[in-house]
Amino acid sequence: MFDPSLIKKDFPIFSRNVNGKPLVYLDSGATSQKPGIVLDAEREYYEKHNANVHRGAHTLGDEATAMLALARSVVAKFVGGRESEIIFVRNTTEAINLVAYAWGLDNLRTGDVILSTEMEHHANLVPWQQVAERTGAKIELAKVTSGGLLDLEDYARKLKLKPKLVTMAHVSNALGTVNPVKEMTKMAHGVGAVVLIDGAQAVPHMRVNVTDLGCDFYAFSGHKMLGPMGIGVLWGKKEILTKMSPFLTGGGMINEVYPDHSTWTDLPDKFEAGTPNVAGAVGLMAAIEYLETLGMEQVGRHDREMVAYAISKLEKVDKVKLLGPVNAELRSGSVGFEYMGVHAHDVATVLDSEGVAIRSGHHCTMVLHKSLGLAASVRASFNVYTTTDDIDALISALDKVKKVFGK
Numbered sequence: 248m249f250d251p252s253l254i255k256k257d258f259p260i261f262s263r264n265v266n267g268k269p270l271v272y273l274d275s276g277a278t279s280q281k282p283g284i285v286l287d288a289e290r291e292y293y294e295k296h297n298a299n300v301h302r303g304a305h306t307l308g309d310e311a312t313a314m315l316a317l318a319r320s321v322v323a324k325f326v327g328g329r330e331s332e333i334i335f336v337r338n339t340t341e342a343i344n345l346v347a348y349a350w351g352l353d354n355l356r357t358g359d360v361i362l363s364t365e366m367e368h369h370a371n372l373v374p375w376q377q378v379a380e381r382t383g384a385k386i387e388l389a390k391v392t393s394g395g396l397l398d399l400e401d402y403a404r405k406l407k408l409k410p411k412l413v414t415m416a417h418v419s420n421a422l423g424t425v426n427p428v429k430e431m432t433k434m435a436h437g438v439g440a441v442v443l444i445d446g447a448q449a450v451p452h453m454r455v456n457v458t459d460l461g462c463d464f465y466a467f468s469g470h471k472m473l474g475p476m477g478i479g480v481l482w483g484k485k486e487i488l489t490k491m492s493p494f495l496t497g498g499g500m501i502n503e504v505y506p507d508h509s510t511w512t513d514l515p516d517k518f519e520a521g522t523p524n525v526a527g528a529v530g531l532m533a534a535i536e537y538l539e540t541l542g543m544e545q546v547g548r549h550d551r552e553m554v555a556y557a558i559s560k561l562e563k564v565d566k567v568k569l570l571g572p573v574n575a576e577l578r579s580g581s582v583g584f585e586y587m588g589v590h591a592h593d594v595a596t597v598l599d600s601e602g603v604a605i606r607s608g609h610h611c612t613m614v615l616h617k618s619l620g621l622a623a624s625v626r627a628s629f630n631v632y633t634t635t636d637d638i639d640a641l642i643s644a645l646d647k648v649k650k651v652f653g654k
């Protein structure tokens with residue numbers, strides 16, 4: 248049975264107090280906590296197997312190489328891709344930059360359109376601005392409705408501009424909205440666009456199958472899905488990755504090097520210059536095994552239950568104005584809100600004094616916040632260890648905000 252209060256016991260950090268109160272961690276959208284088996288896997292790697300990879304010179308080197316390969320195959324299976332299509336990077340941000348620089352600079356020209364959305368995290372907007380500046384391409388953003396959904400009519404309208412690249416978040420980090428990415432991908436392919444999905448907030452909470460989605464690139468971070476910081480994944484279609492030039496160059500990704508030029512090795516190494524984060528990949532593999540043991544169906548169900556419970560409680564709190572769709576079935580991972588009359592940072596400070604960790608600010612979505620007419624918002628976000636007690640603790644701590652700031 249899926250019992251988040253038992254699951255919590257697998258996460259050593261929950262044995263600590265914060266400001267004299269048991270930790271209530273509602274900031275998993277920023278980064279998740281890590282179960283003991285992930286910490287153990289990283290430690291064991293360093294204690295027993297640590298060596299550099301791809302060198303073939305000794306036993307430890309072979310073990311480290313085999314562990315990296317195994318981690319890659321576990322990730323590939325988890326998201327329904329091929330091993331050669333899994334590129335290990337540091338995080339979603341690096342994965343998107345890889346596509347922006349290695350694909351974007353070579354394939355975009357003056358006047359070409361990059362279509363994205365108003366709800367993107369800065370990680371999926373700023374790299375495109377950089378590439379647009381260098382190539383002369385233009386950025387168009389599909390609008391978000393007042394109900395916090397992507398405006399699919401506006402999206403369809405902007406597809407008529409025949410964008411070369413279409414990119415969108417699978418799940419919005421600020422609104423929690425789950426976008427219909429499979430349908431959006433099909434529509435984008437209909438006008439000949441290449442499609443990149445930012446899956447940072449989706450992979451931790453739902454079964455993602457890149458082949459079923461039909462997209463060309465899919466990016467996500469290990470640290471938001473119970474894995475370590477410093478390891479992330481870009482999945483890309485082999486046919487496209489093969490044609491692309493490398494992003495970073497140096498050791499580990501070459502075939503032959505001459506004084507004036509070099510040739511590249513095959514996928515995925517062509518995109519993994521330098522020493523890889525083997526311990527991170529091994530930790531990510533342990534996180535995936537942990538999630539698979541819980542069952543992604545159950546993980547998804549629990550996520551929707553927490554979102555629905557948080558909405559049902561928060562909508563009764565005076566001064567709280569919820570952001571994003573009210574229907575929990577259309578969202579995942581988080582509930583954002585505005586506390587009328589009190590700055591989000593002040594709300595966060597009072598909640599922290601009660602041991603409740605939430606996020607405040609623009610959540611790296613300044614364009615979205617501007618379109619919603621907000622400077623900042625508060626976000627409670629969840630993962631497998633989140634309990635209804637955690638959400639009740641948030642609601643009680645919001646009472647203190649009322650007491651401190653009065654009317």
Ligand SMILES: Cc1ncc(COP(=O)(O)O)c(C=O)c1O
Pocket residue numbers: 276277338339340341368370371416418419420445447448468
């Ligand atoms: C939707 C989305 N995209 C991208 C990112 C960037 O992730 P990272 O900081 O791991 O690169 C985040 C992080 O919060 C996110 O929520």
